[in-house]
Amino acid sequence: MKLWPPGWLAALAVGSTVVAGLFLVPPDAAQGDIQRIMYVHVPSAWLAYLAFFVTLVASLLYLRRGDLRYDRMAVASAEIGLILTGLAIVSGAIWGKATWGKWWDWDPRLTTTAILFVVYAGYLLIRQSIADRRRRGRVGATFGIVGFLNVPVVHFSVLWWRGLHQPPTVIRSGDPTIDHVLLIELLASVVSFTILYAWLLRRRMDLEATRDAAALALEPRG
Amino acid sequence: MSILQDALLLARKDLLIEIRARQAAASAMALAIIALVLVGLAVGPQPDRLRALAPALVWIALLYAAIAVAERLERTDRSDDAFGGLWLVLEDRRSIYIGRVLSLSIALGLLQLAIWAVAVLLLDLRLKPEAMALVPLAGLTAVTAASAVALVLALVSDVGHRPLLLPVALLPLLVPTFLAGVQASAAVLDGRAGEAPGWVVALLIEAALFAGLGLLTFETAASPA
Numbered sequence: 476m477k478l479w480p481p482g483w484l485a486a487l488a489v490g491s492t493v494v495a496g497l498f499l500v501p502p503d504a505a506q507g508d509i510q511r512i513m514y515v516h517v518p519s520a521w522l523a524y525l526a527f528f529v530t531l532v533a534s535l536l537y538l539r540r541g542d543l544r545y546d547r548m549a550v551a552s553a554e555i556g557l558i559l560t561g562l563a564i565v566s567g568a569i570w571g572k573a574t575w576g577k578w579w580d581w582d583p584r585l586t587t588t589a590i591l592f593v594v595y596a597g598y599l600l601i602r603q604s605i606a607d608r609r610r611r612g613r614v615g616a617t618f619g620i621v622g623f624l625n626v627p628v629v630h631f632s633v634l635w636w637r638g639l640h641q642p643p644t645v646i647r648s649g650d651p652t653i654d655h656v657l658l659i660e661l662l663a664s665v666v667s668f669t670i671l672y673a674w675l676l677r678r679r680m681d682l683e684a685t686r687d688a689a690a691l692a693l694e695p696r697g
Numbered sequence: 698m699s700i701l702q703d704a705l706l707l708a709r710k711d712l713l714i715e716i717r718a719r720q721a722a723a724s725a726m727a728l729a730i731i732a733l734v735l736v737g738l739a740v741g742p743q744p745d746r747l748r749a750l751a752p753a754l755v756w757i758a759l760l761y762a763a764i765a766v767a768e769r770l771e772r773t774d775r776s777d778d779a780f781g782g783l784w785l786v787l788e789d790r791r792s793i794y795i796g797r798v799l800s801l802s803i804a805l806g807l808l809q810l811a812i813w814a815v816a817v818l819l820l821d822l823r824l825k826p827e828a829m830a831l832v833p834l835a836g837l838t839a840v841t842a843a844s845a846v847a848l849v850l851a852l853v854s855d856v857g858h859r860p861l862l863l864p865v866a867l868l869p870l871l872v873p874t875f876l877a878g879v880q881a882s883a884a885v886l887d888g889r890a891g892e893a894p895g896w897v898v899a900l901l902i903e904a905a906l907f908a909g910l911g912l913l914t915f916e917t918a919a920s921p922a
Contacts, residue, residue, distance in 0.1 A: 538917055587872075594869040601866055604856040610920075614852050617918040621848065621870060621910055628873055 485674040488667035492660070500660045509573040510657075512566050517661060518668035519563040520588075526556030526672065527595065527626050534619035537612055543687060544680070546612040549619050550602060551679035555672060557595045564588055583632040584640035591629050594622045608690065700789040707783075707796025711770055712803060721769035722808065725762035729812045732758040733819050747820045752882040755809070755816050756875055759842075762808050764864050767801065767846045771854060780854070784920075794847055794915035798908065801843035802836075809835040822886070830885045830893065838878040841900050844907035845870055851911075851919035874903050 496514035503510035533549035536542070567585065568578045579585065598618045605611040633640050715721055736754050740746055747754075774780045783793060813831060816822060849867045853859050881896035883889075 538914070590869050590872050593865075597862075597865045597869060601853060601856060601862055604853075604858060604862060610855075613917050613920065614856075617848075617910075617914045618852055618866070620914065621907075624906060625869070625872070 479677040480670045480674050482674055485667075485671045488670045492664045492667040495660055496664060500656060503654075503657065506574065509570060512570045513657075514660060514664040516563055516566040516570060518665045519559045519566060521665060522668045522672050523556045523559035523563060523591075524626055524630065525669070526552045526559060527591075527623055529676075530556065530595075530619045531623040534616035537616045538620075543608075543612065544684075546615065547680045547683040547687070548676070550599070550615060551676050551683060553595050553598055553619065554679060555675050557592065557599065559668075559672075560588060560592045560595070564592065582640050583635070584629065587625070587629040587632045591625050594625050598622055608687065700792045700795065703787055703789070703792035704795035704799060707793060708799035708803070711796065711800035714773055715766075715770075715800075715804065721766040722804065724769070725765040725808055726811060726815075728765055729758035729762050729808070730815055730819075732761060733812075733816060737819060744821050748822055751816050751820050751822055752879045752886060754820070755812050755882065756879050758812050759805070759809050760868060760871060760875065762812070763801075763805055763842055763846055764867065766804050766808070767850050767867075768860055768863060770797070770800065771850050771859075775854065790916045790919070791912055793919070794851065794911050797847040797850065798840070798843045798911070801846055802840045804839075805842055805846075806836050806839035809839060824886075825888060827888060827890055828885060830890065831882060834878075834881055834885065834893075834897070837897065837900050837904070838874065838881075841874050841878075841904040841907065842871060844904055844911055845874065848907060848911040848915065848918070851915055854919060874900065877903065 492514065496511055500511075502508045529552040530549045533545045533552065537545035537549060564585075567588075571580065571585075572578050598615065601618060602611050602615045605614055733754055736750070737747060740750065774783070784790060787793065810832065813835070817824060846867060849863065849870065853862045853866055856862055877896045877899040881893045881900065884892040884896065
């Protein structure tokens with residue numbers, strides 16, 4: 476599978492983005508250095524959406540074709556998505572403390588993101604509670620489809636309700652409301668995180684395949 | 698028999714069991730009253746604050762009541778492998794899902810009205826004639842919640858620690874329903890009826906999504922190992 480990025484490329488991409496984000500790109504005119512956390516926060520949030528979308532698609536494919544590779548992809552992507560959602564929440568809280576003066580606010584975007592985290596934590600908990608491999612896959616796939624219903628709610632929450640969180644600055648009608656240099660670094664960090672996500676996904680799928688093989692080998696015969 | 702006839706029979710069976718045993722409704726109502734009393738105690742004698750909180754309180758009580766009712770119905774079905782028998786006998790197994798949605802909708806709709814009645818007494822709510830809109834709203838929210846509850850029940854039916862995992866799996870999924878239900882009820886109670894239709898549309902969309910997903914995936918999700 477030549478399409479999967481190697482580990483060194485993921486490390487290089489993330490490393491160079493971190494160096495550029497911390498030392499090369501100028502600070503934001505209004506927020507100063509704290510704005511640099513955006514290069515972690517925004518890619519984490521976007522990649523979490525992507526990860527949960529991959530879980531949705533892989534779940535649909537598993538239900539349709541019954542191939543365990545899709546189930547492994549679904550659970551691997553959900554796990555990475557959960558970590559990225561956690562990273563988005565934590566980085567957002569650090570930024571919030573510096574900017575809003577508090578770690579947490581009952582803002583619609585923050586609250587719906589926290590709920591999204593709980594939904595996929597529930598997905599993993601339910602999977603862990605089912606011993607039968609095929610049933611675990613079926614139940615996981617159904618939950619992976621239902622759980623995705625919350626993703627659009629998170630994304631559009633800043634438009635549907637008033638809150639502290641800013642509305643979209645890049646994906647919006649009209650030009651992005653962000654300086655071009657900062658935008659380039661932001662997009663570069665999104666690409667780096669995507670490479671890291673793809674590498675992690677591949678590694679996690681391999682691990683799941685090894686687990687399945689081990690479980691099969693340990694099954695009593697006859 | 699058609700899928701609808703099977704579903705009606707199964708819903709009737711659920712409701713008859715509940716009417717005769719009166720276990721789920723009694724424990725759900727007790728849970729709801731305890732929740733209302735505890736929050737009343739915690740907030741203190743501030744009628745205006747309690748009235749403002751009423752829609753959210755009623756809905757939180759309803760969500761926990763929904764878990765109690767659903768858990769009871771599922772436990773009855775799973776005892777003595779009754780579910781396995783149903784699975785083998787039925788021509789179209791989606792009738793189990795539709796039947797469960799019907800019975801849960803009726804149970805949750807009635808429970809919601811009963812919880813509102815308790816809330817009116819305990820929280821000293823002053824209802825205007827427009828508050829009658831809470832009745833159809835209770836029906837709609839009950840169908841929406843029931844569509845989700847019946848699907849999640851199928852998912853966690855035979856997992857270990859089901860009573861623990863049911864709320865973990867269900868409550869986050871019901872957040873959009875909770876939000877729309879609370880906002881629509883608050884709009885009706887505060888005389889801002891013009892704001893309710895938007896939330897009603899949101900509830901209709903959620904009901905359609907949950908019911909659609911339930912019908913599409915129930916057989917796969919509930920299939921015994």
